[in-house]
Amino acid sequence: MSKSARKSVLPSKPHGYEFQGPPGALVLSLGLPLVCYLAAFVCNDVSGCPIPSALHPPSLTLAKVKEEAGWPQDGLMGLASLRVSGFVLAYYLLSLVLQAALPGLVQQGVKLRSGARLEYKFNAFSSAMTILLGAAIGTYLNGADFVLWTFIWDNYTQLITVNLGIAFALSCFVYYRSFSVKAGNKHKRELAPGGHSGNLIYDWFIGRELNPRITFPVIGTIDIKAFCELRPGMLGYVLLDLAFVAHQYKIYGFVSDSIILITTFQSLYVFDALWMEPAILSTMDITTDGFGFMLAFGDLVWLPFIYSLQARYLAVHPVHLGLSGVAGVLAVQAFGYWIFRSANNEKNRFRTNPKDPRVAHLQYMKTSSGGTLLTSSWWGFCRHPNYLGDWIMAWSYSLPTGISGYVVKHGSPVMMSHGDMIDGEGVVSGGPMKQQILQGDARGWGMLITYFYVLYFAVLLIHREMRDEEACKRKYGEDWENYKEKVRWRLLPGIY
Numbered sequence: 021m022s023k024s025a026r027k028s029v030l031p032s033k034p035h036g037y038e039f040q041g042p043p044g045a046l047v048l049s050l051g052l053p054l055v056c057y058l059a060a061f062v063c064n065d066v067s068g069c070p071i072p073s074a075l076h077p078p079s080l081t082l083a084k085v086k087e088e089a090g091w092p093q094d095g096l097m098g099l100a101s102l103r104v105s106g107f108v109l110a111y112y113l114l115s116l117v118l119q120a121a122l123p124g125l126v127q128q129g130v131k132l133r134s135g136a137r138l139e140y141k142f143n144a145f146s147s148a149m150t151i152l153l154g155a156a157i158g159t160y161l162n163g164a165d166f167v168l169w170t171f172i173w174d175n176y177t178q179l180i181t182v183n184l185g186i187a188f189a190l191s192c193f194v195y196y197r198s199f200s201v202k203a204g205n206k207h208k209r210e211l212a213p214g215g216h217s218g219n220l221i222y223d224w225f226i227g228r229e230l231n232p233r234i235t236f237p238v239i240g241t242i243d244i245k246a247f248c249e250l251r252p253g254m255l256g257y258v259l260l261d262l263a264f265v266a267h268q269y270k271i272y273g274f275v276s277d278s279i280i281l282i283t284t285f286q287s288l289y290v291f292d293a294l295w296m297e298p299a300i301l302s303t304m305d306i307t308t309d310g311f312g313f314m315l316a317f318g319d320l321v322w323l324p325f326i327y328s329l330q331a332r333y334l335a336v337h338p339v340h341l342g343l344s345g346v347a348g349v350l351a352v353q354a355f356g357y358w359i360f361r362s363a364n365n366e367k368n369r370f371r372t373n374p375k376d377p378r379v380a381h382l383q384y385m386k387t388s389s390g391g392t393l394l395t396s397s398w399w400g401f402c403r404h405p406n407y408l409g410d411w412i413m414a415w416s417y418s419l420p421t422g423i424s425g426y427v428v429k430h431g432s433p434v435m436m437s438h439g440d441m442i443d444g445e446g447v448v449s450g451g452p453m454k455q456q457i458l459q460g461d462a463r464g465w466g467m468l469i470t471y472f473y474v475l476y477f478a479v480l481l482i483h484r485e486m487r488d489e490e491a492c493k494r495k496y497g498e499d500w501e502n503y504k505e506k507v508r509w510r511l512l513p514g515i516y
Contacts, residue, residue, distance in 0.1 A: 037222065038214060038487065045225035049313055053184055056325050057099075060177050061089035063329070063469045065336045068427040068462050070469065075461055092177075104178040105185070107171070112186070115251045118147035120239040129231075129301045136208040138231055140243060140301065144250045145294040151255060155262070169266035172259065173335075180325055183253075187320045191224055191313035194244060198228035198310075207233070212310025227310025245311040248319040250297055256324040258287050264328070264335035276338035277346055278420035282331050285353050285416055292361070299368050304484070308491055330421050330470050337426040337457050337466075345420075353416035360409030363398040367406070370394060385506065387499040395506045402509040404488065407481040411511075414477040418470055425466030429456040485510055 039045055063069035067088035073080040085091075092098025124143030131137055158166040172179065198216075201209045215228040235241045261283040269275050300306050309315060341349065370379045374392070383396035398405040489510070493500050510516055 036214070037217065038226065042219045042222040045222045045314075049221075049225055049317075052317065052322060056180050056184075056321060057177065059326065059329055059469060059472070060180060061091065063333060063466065064088075064090050066090040066428065069333060069337065069425060069466045070462065072427060072462075075465060099177055100181045100185075101175065101178040104175045105182045108179065108182045108186070111256075112252050114151065115147065115255075116236065116239050116242060116247070118150055119143060119242065119247065119251065122146050122150070125298065127298055127301070130307050132208060132210055132230075134204075134208065134210065138208055138243070140246060140298075142297040144254075144297045145291070147251065148255045148258075148291075148294055152258070155259070159266070164266040164270035166266065168259070169263040172263035173267045176332075180321065183256075183320045183324075184317070187313065187316040190244065190248070190311075190316045194232040194311055195224045195228055197232065201229060209233075213308060215310035215312065223312070225313045227312030227315060230310055231306070232311050245315060246300065246306065248311075248316060249300055249305060250294060253320040253324050254290050254293060256320075257327055258283075258290050260324055260328040261286055261331045264331040267335045268338060271335075272338060274338070276334060277341050278339040278422075279331055279334040281341070281346065281349055281353075281420050282334065282417055285413070286327065286331070288357070289413065296364075296368075299364065302368065302371060304488060304491065326476070327417075327473060329473065330417055333421055333424060333466065333470050336428075337424070337459075339420060339422050339424075341420060341422075349416050349419050352419065353413055356409045356412030356414075356416065358409070359398070360406050360413060363405040363409060366398055367394065385499070385503060387496045389496060389499070391496070393496070393499070393503045395503070400507055402511055402513055403504075403507050404481075404485045404511055407485055408511050411474075411477055411481055414474050418474050421466070421470035423464050423467065424470040425459055425462035425464055426457050427460040427462045429458060482511070482516075 039048060062071055062074065064071070067090075071085065071088040073084050073088055119141065122143045124141045124146070126139060126141050128137040128139055155166070155168055158168060198211065201211055209232075210230045212227050212230040215223050215226050215230075217223055231246075232244045233241055234244060265275055265279055265283055268279055305315060366379055366382065369376050370382060370384075370392075374380065374384075382394055383400070384392045384394050386392055394400070402408065496503070
């Protein structure tokens with residue numbers, strides 16, 4: 021095998037371990053799915069958020085926890101359902117068909133180590149709008165009882181299970197298939213720089229092949245990583261939020277301003293990503309990371325089910341912000357989005373056409389590798405301004421839940437109608453047996469659930485920028501050290 025052919029498959033330098041190597045990969049692979057289930061059971065509409073036993077450890081027993089958490093009568097078997105699995109697989113198939121059938125922008129990705137470029141078709145936005153149009157028609161005809169919304173609410177934990185199963189299956193499939201990657205292959209397949217350590221657990225988790233693809237009859241060739249990045253999980257995020265809005269209306273007879281805000285913000289975030297779909301070609305997920313359990317689980321399970329926890333909370337315990345509260349949350353969201361989109365637009369426009377009048381004035385430094393690094397405007401403010409804007413927006417997703425936490429008390433007085441407020445701190449739900457949803461001694465403790473996203477996202481973004489920094493150091497060498505002297509701060513000037 022020639023040296024040039026070998027470079028088309030393997031990176032020229034050792035990449036090293038991330039996430040503390042195989043032990044870290046194993047802990048994350050087992051622990052993160054448990055977090056998804058824990059959030060589903062500990063914060064529920066059966067007993068409270070968090071469950072009462074968690075607030076009173078002396079009374080905590082396994083039997084009590086199962087009762088309060090709404091543990092399925094069939095035990096572990098109740099976490100899965102063939103019926104639910106069939107509908108979810110149909111949803112994935114619909115996403116594949118829409119990608120193939122709808123017109124879209126065809127664009128080449130970044131240059132691979134072999135010098136080749138892969139071709140991508142972008143129509144995630146129109147695909148999502150097609151599905152949402154169908155959901156809108158169904159909602160118009162059936163209201164909050166539309167089968168899609170009731171299906172999501174009634175089968176929430178089973179939905180986690182089937183998407184987890186799909187992520188696991190995809191990870192195993194692409195790992196096994198990665199061993200068929202050969203140098204100089206006509207399909208332009210390559211291994212990821214950090215995905216072939218030789219350790220099975222680590223490589224399965226981090227992703228061994230860079231851009232695995234599969235060809236289906238009629239549908240054609242699908243880039244698995246790009247498909248998972250912006251299609252079933254990202255749209256699923258919005259569908260979950262909408263199901264929670266429908267549930268709140270069905271139970272209380274109104275939709276609170278807080279859940280409207282959160283659903284609007286998160287939908288804006290998703291639609292922005294779908295509309296700007298070609299921008300993923302320059303992201304680390306596409307250019308550097310292999311596709312393994314890390315990305316499969318993150319795209320298909322973690323993102324939709326963890327990112328939507330606030331709307332799920334509000335579906336059970338509505339919060340009314342009022343005009344001043346709405347204005348405050350809007351200000352936080354607008355500020356974060358302005359930073360996020362402005363910074364990303366600058367970067368993408370400059371990479372596409374440095375002579376574009378909108379970015380031609382930006383200062384930059386050239387590197388010995390032939391690349392350029394922006395050193396002015398947002399990219400002179402700090403090295404990762406888009407991450408800063410992203411984190412500020414994260415606060416607007418949690419702030420509408422207020423000082424969260426509630427307890428469910430069964431058997432409310434029959435003279436109270438569903439939707440009636442109780443002393444400003446609770447509400448009566450509908451159904452055969454009315455329930456009081458009160459904050460009580462759970463007040464504040466629910467923030468461990470509803471503000472988890474803010475803390476997690478901070479850790480994620482800091483870890484991601486550290487990975488970015490390491491990748492840039494390997495790519496630019498001494499030029500990166502010179503760049504850091506020009507742009508000193510990573511995320512927040514004067515602090516970090």
